[in-house]
Amino acid sequence: MIATGIIQGIIAFFGYTALLLLLLRVFHKVEATFVVLLAALFIFPVALASFVALAPSVNLWVFSTSYWFLVLSFLMGFGAIYKSLSLRMLLTLLETPTHEKSAESFRKEYIFGDSFNNRLQLMVDQGLAERTDDKLSLTIRGASWANRLVTLQRVFGIMRSG
Numbered sequence: 001m002i003a004t005g006i007i008q009g010i011i012a013f014f015g016y017t018a019l020l021l022l023l024l025r026v027f028h029k030v031e032a033t034f035v036v037l038l039a040a041l042f043i044f045p046v047a048l049a050s051f052v053a054l055a056p057s058v059n060l061w062v063f064s065t066s067y068w069f070l071v072l073s074f075l076m077g078f079g080a081i082y083k084s085l086s087l088r089m090l091l092t093l094l095e096t097p098t099h100e101k102s103a104e105s106f107r108k109e110y111i112f113g114d115s116f117n118n119r120l121q122l123m124v125d126q127g128l129a130e131r132t133d134d135k136l137s138l139t140i141r142g143a144s145w146a147n148r149l150v151t152l153q154r155v156f157g158i159m160r161s162g
Contacts, residue, residue, distance in 0.1 A: 005059035009066025012047035016040055016071060036078060040071045085110060 020039045027035050044067060051058045081087060089106055093099050120136065123129040128142035138146070153159075 002059065002062050004055075004057075005062025006066045008047070008051050008058065008063045009070065012043060012051075012063070012067045013070040013074075015047055016043040016067075017074070019043060032082060033079070036075065040075070044068075085115075 016039060019042075020036060023035050023039055024032060044064075047067070048058065048060070048063065051063065089110065092106075093101060120129075120131070123136070123142065124131050127139055128145060129136045130139055
């Protein structure tokens with residue numbers, strides 16, 4: 001019965017990856033992380049219902065554990081590849097005709113251009129900060145979120161983040 005639940009979890013995971021390959025191509029304009037998470041949440045009850053219909057002796061805990069272990073392992077790898085700055089830099093080098101680029105151009109493009117400016121704009125867009133001239137000021141909403149984060153950091157003993 002345990003082996004059956006593990007096999008069912010593996011089958012469901014393969015169903016998830018097959019669906020994901022299709023969805024990521026069809027919904028290529030949608031944020032990939034959203035598609036990856038929704039597909040995982042969609043497949044679980046569909047697979048479970050399918051296995052119950054085929055064989056009423058499904059071990060929910062073993063099936064769930066094996067499926068979610070595989071999905072979460074996949075998500076960790078997907079997230080690392082999807083958001084890796086190092087991989088983006090390697091791909092940039094690969095795309096240049098000479099396969100080389102100055103370190104300073106990487107600093108300007110990725111650190112100041114992408115990372116820093118995008119994060120500043122994200123805070124403004126989400127109403128956490130306001131931009132006036134060359135200054136950024138905390139909004140009431142931003143202060144509320146910052147206080148919650150400080151509380152969470154204290155609970156988990158985080159002295160410094162970022």
